[in-house]
Amino acid sequence: MPQRASSNSESPKQKKISPRNKTLQLSEAEIAKFRSRIFKSARQWRAKGCPNGTFNGDFLELLPHMPESSVSLLILDPPYNLNKKFKGSKFSKLSENDYEEWLSERLALLKPKLKLNASIYICGDWFSSISIYKAAAKYFKVRNRISWEREKGRGAKANWKNATEDIWFCTMSDNYTFNLDKVKLRRKVIAPYRHTDGKPKDWDDTKSGAFRDTHPSNLWTDISIPFWSMPENTEHPTQKSEKLLARLILASSNEGDLVFDPFLGSGSSSVVAKKLNRNYLGAEIEESYCLLAEKRLELAESEKRIQGLVNGVFFERNTLAEQLAKCKDHD
Numbered sequence: 001m002p003q004r005a006s007s008n009s010e011s012p013k014q015k016k017i018s019p020r021n022k023t024l025q026l027s028e029a030e031i032a033k034f035r036s037r038i039f040k041s042a043r044q045w046r047a048k049g050c051p052n053g054t055f056n057g058d059f060l061e062l063l064p065h066m067p068e069s070s071v072s073l074l075i076l077d078p079p080y081n082l083n084k085k086f087k088g089s090k091f092s093k094l095s096e097n098d099y100e101e102w103l104s105e106r107l108a109l110l111k112p113k114l115k116l117n118a119s120i121y122i123c124g125d126w127f128s129s130i131s132i133y134k135a136a137a138k139y140f141k142v143r144n145r146i147s148w149e150r151e152k153g154r155g156a157k158a159n160w161k162n163a164t165e166d167i168w169f170c171t172m173s174d175n176y177t178f179n180l181d182k183v184k185l186r187r188k189v190i191a192p193y194r195h196t197d198g199k200p201k202d203w204d205d206t207k208s209g210a211f212r213d214t215h216p217s218n219l220w221t222d223i224s225i226p227f228w229s230m231p232e233n234t235e236h237p238t239q240k241s242e243k244l245l246a247r248l249i250l251a252s253s254n255e256g257d258l259v260f261d262p263f264l265g266s267g268s269s270s271v272v273a274k275k276l277n278r279n280y281l282g283a284e285i286e287e288s289y290c291l292l293a294e295k296r297l298e299l300a301e302s303e304k305r306i307q308g309l310v311n312g313v314f315f316e317r318n319t320l321a322e323q324l325a326k327c328k329d330h331d
């Protein structure tokens, strides 16, 4: 019977699950299979020739074994500056200065592993963001702050509901990859102006409506947090969506580049890197999340689709993307 992933230290819980709930489950056989795939020792990973994969442990133990200047894209989704439990491990809220210090120490150790033309993305909420900017600016060129709308979350009683998160975009130098044409957003045109000869002005006239491919801004309102009816969903409490990661990976890396995520969680960065033909390496301290990452990586061998990205184009709504994918004229 399928079970939620569990770490060595706890017994698997058996829950009744609705048939429409697509949250990924692990059977006992899968737990054993994926446990044999994850790297428990950084030395062993190095001895095998530094393959794509998942390191189960503190990423600080992996770093000394990673070749210098090997990473093209670093995606950091660290514990936010909140009190938060991730299975057995726990992050306790720090002062702004202490979180800046905590992150700075880690960025200093990560930097030598990055190529001179590498890009770095660092995720946080509004409060962590204050410290992230200060830490990132010590080591990298900070280029932008993306804010994305988070649909989920409880309302506050005496404050504004927190409905955004940030992603800081940084680079090692002025020489960096930015594939603008891979990350344009296809939007419905509200005022479809035409030239005098009747041809559409800078938009496409398709059977399914008027569309324009627009430059992506630093305000993302088309991302949803994975939820139970999405096949990418896991039990990880802070999983990022594949669509969000696809946008980062397509913009800031090329096929064959190495994407490294030291706080891998349920494996979203590695899974999307694999779907987009990049190399990938992730570290995650909790074994049960590593097992989920491995299951997702196995599924990615046959399922390359990413919700909201159709024929290489991002759509402002995932549902619209799916509808339009069915229309032959919308390639």
Ligand SMILES: C[S@@+](CC[C@H](N)C(=O)[O-])C[C@H]1O[C@@H](n2cnc3c(N)ncnc32)[C@H](O)[C@@H]1O
Pocket: 057, 058, 059, 060, 077, 078, 079, 080, 086, 089, 236, 238, 239, 240, 241, 262, 263, 264, 265, 266, 267, 268, 269, 283, 284, 285, 286, 289
């Ligand atoms: C914010 S979550 C990342 C979620 C991930 N982006 C996803 O889509 O599932 C941070 C993760 O970092 C892990 N973690 C915390 N400290 C770590 C460390 N020193 N080394 C490796 N993983 C760590 C936590 O267990 C947690 O799963």
